Amino acid sequence: MSRLIVPALIAALVLGVAAPSASDDVGEIARAGQWQLETLRLPEAWRAGKGAGVLVAVLDTGVNGRHPDLEGAVIQGPDLTGVGRATGLWGQHGTAMASLIAGRGHDGGGVIGVAPAAKVLSIRVTLENGDPLRQKHRSSWGDALARGIRYAADHGAGVISMSLGGGSGAWEGSAAEEEAVQYAIAKGAVLVASAGNDGDAANRKNFPAAYPGVIAVGAVDRRLEVARFSNRQDYLSVVAPGTEIVTADGGDSYVVGDGTSSAAAMVAGIAALIKSAHPDMSPYHVRTAIEIGTRRRPADGYSPAYGHGVVDALLALRAADRLSAPAAPPARPGPYFGPGPSHESRTAVVVGMLALVATMSARILVTHRRRRERDLT
Incomplete structure (x- = not known):
């Protein structure tokens, strides 16, 4: 995700809202810039719940649980990079993603996530793109993503969010990661990953998004048109808002970014809403509900640019309700002749059967007589 720092003095210019007065809070401006709330129809979806009871693992650069919008929402998991906080570039990207999933805002402002009642499990598996230690120590966390996926699955994560697209992701998969993905799915976790950010250039196949079973997500702008940078691949599942997105920053400020x-x-937040409403729903059915509950569906039902369409939290929840509804029991058969026929209909059937037997008996007698007459001559 590209980042643009938003100090309070220029926030209004970047977000396109009214200029702040001395009494305005940057959190209020940040909330006003969250255009995706209406696009995803979250106010309507929240009538069914806000993700309570669901743990979402954020496999990223770390999450700052002290940000005002994330207080009380974050459980700190392991740092699997083996690097530690050697630089000040810690938790910026991860905090941003966590705020979009489970941000709770503060004082009527700030960033509110798609599932604001969910909990976040922070698992650090990579370093920030701008961290000077990234290239130097990259080999030291080669299996961090695979271990992070397994850790999340073993510690109760119902959803695993992996915003590791573009430069943060890998262009070649690994057997360890693919096995970890299947392990987590088998334990009931829904895995979501970013499709990648070089759609207007090399448009490379990106992992972990390309692993079977992972919900791969592309980006659209305010007009619900696919962003130029969004990767176009045949493993794409759906698209969601991904331009001019306001998020929490690693400290106590905010950023605006694309990606x-x-x-x-x-989409990980929408999966959390579904898992909260239907705790026992399988990852396959959660994915199906998200794909069915889309808008702007391609004419042929699917395209490498849009996937199955633009996600809609309300429609996804309705689809999940339908998928989880028990099948109607078969009609109870009536006595003798099926489901409750009338006395008159039973009488007609009996008469008809007797007539058929009489006719067949007559034919047999005639045939037998003719055969005897031929034998006698």
Whole structure:
């Protein structure tokens, strides 16, 4: 996700809202810039719940649980990079993604996530793109993502969010990661990943999004048109808002950025809403509900640019309700002749059967007589 720092003095210019007065809070401006709330129809979806009881693992650069919008929402998991906080570039991207999933805002402002009642499990598996230690120590966390997926699945994560697209992701998969993905799915976790951010250039196949079973997410702009940078691949599942997205920053401020990372975090939030409403729903059915509950569906039902369409939290929840509804029991058969026929209909059937027997008996007698007459001559 590309980042643009938003100090309070220029926030209004970046977000396109009214200029702040001395009494305005940057949190209020940040909330006003969250255009995705209406696009995803979250106010309507929240009538059914806000993700309570669901743990969403954020596999990223770490999450700052002290940000005002994330207080009380974050459980700190392991740092699997083996690097530690050697620089000040810690938790910026991860905090941003966590705020889109489970941000709770504060004082009527700030960033509110798609599933604001959910909990976040922070698992650090990579370093910030701008961290000077990234290239130097990259080999030291080669299996961090695979271990992070397994850790999340073993510690109760119902959803695993991996906004590791573009430069943060890998262009070649690994057997360890793919096995970890299947392990987590088998334990009931829904895995979501960003499709990648080089759609207007190399448009490379990106992992972990390309692993079977992972919900790969692309990005659309305010007009619900696919962003130029969003990767177009045949493994794409859906698209979600991914341009001019306001998020929490690693400290106590906010940023505006573009990327499939943000889009994936929002879809992880929708998965959390579904898991909260239907705790026993399988990852396959959660994915199906998200794909069915889309808008702007391609004419042929699917395209590498849009996937199955633009996500809609309300429609996804309705689809999940339908998928989880028990099948109607078969009609109870009536006595003798099926489901409750009348006395008159039973009489007609009996008469008809007797007539058929009489006719067949007559034919047999005639045939037998003719055969005897031929034998006698």
